[in-house]
Amino acid sequence: MNTRKWVLVTGGSRGIGKALVIHLAKTYDVIFTWKNHASQAAFVESSCAQAYGNVKGYRCDGGDEEQVAQLAELLVSVQGAPFGIIHNAGITCDALHIKQASADWHEIINTNLNALFHWNQHLLPGMLARGEGSLILMSSVSAVKGNIGQVAYSATKAAMTGMTRSLALEVARFGIRVNSLLPGVIETEMSSALSTEEYKKIRSVIPVRRLGKPDEIAQVADFLLSDASSYITGQSIIVDGGLSA
Template identity: 55%
Template sequence: MNRKWLLITGGSRGIGRALVEELARDWNVVFTCRNTGEASQAVVDACAGLPGWVEAYPCDGSNEEQVNVLAQQLLEKHGAPHAVIHNAGITQDGLHIHQTAETWQQVINTNLNAVFYWNRHLLPAMIMNGDGALVLMSSVTGIKGNIGQTAYGATKAAMIGLCRSLAPELGRFGLRVNCLAPGIIESEMTEAMPPAKLEAMRKQVPLKRLGTPLEVARATAFLIGDDSRYMTGQTLVLDGGLTA
């Protein structure tokens, strides 16, 4: 087993939980969540029998000071991570003309600024190691757009731009940077939808089904693993053909 560790932001539920549970099969994993509690402990407990150790830490990525403190703590405890998976994010859906400055800024801070806050601490240590990978969890909304998700779409499109510029900056140090853009993925939100609305969503997808969190996790495993060592600056779209 690879004894290196990686960081997953937003790992207590949905895609984040799938990331933790899948990647802990081959790596040691630290994940963050807004607050430690039953949800985060359930993830840790679910991984108890896996080869890698798993640690959960409370951290609001939109709070620069919280990131500063935890990033330094993790570097002192574990050294540089092999990979950072920027997964934490919120949507705050609503038509653009109805958005408040507060909700707009909340999405920008959580989805985009948090990436910068973590990178400024962890990237120097990763550079010194001369190896590693970043994965930015974007979305097809950043490519094709979606009504009511202007702030979310802006941040996810920004991730793609950040990836394309950061990859050539870090390539000479042996670090790779890629985006993963999932489409419509099974979640608590989709489970709560009226059946008719959910069926309409399925019909939009050429493969006629929603993706699963496990499929996202396995694509992420590819992006941080040895099989993608010649891949950087790219966006891997996992959407069942939605953007085809």
């Protein structure tokens, strides 16, 4: 009989999400969502199946409440309430604020913020009833350090700080903890597309003189899910190599 707890990772097919799924699969059953990267999602599944098993990806747009409701109902009916939720899915759509397309603005808000509400509405009640669990909101150092062209993105990530604090107070008495992670510049598909000069420029402003690794974020997330962080809730933890110091 499988007794492992399960964790949901939204946006788990690439980048930090991929690292989260692969790292956490050592300890938990992991369900992850993806939206536009079927081949990458299949690669994550197969990689974990060979090493650990108990990993499954589902196509789901977190900004679509009906899609979330349908998948959440399926998951709970099969596996019960999750032990953890990592709200990782997000987009940037960088543009100067006065030139930001209205459709992009609303898409960023919907994907980065409304999706959290949708998932929590459908999965959090079961977690409260069970009386244990951990939520992690994947914010960004952009929440505390401004970036040109990221007004919309930064707004959603800063909103996660307030959401973390308030939700933590609401659910603490039920044994649920809520924290947020604020990664700095991490080596992902986006950073690999930078030119040599762009890469050097970014690296030069990071005190530790390197970009972060996705697994370094996954390790902190693992800590926040575990009993080792049982007295930590309502906190926003920055992991940025000193960029925001």
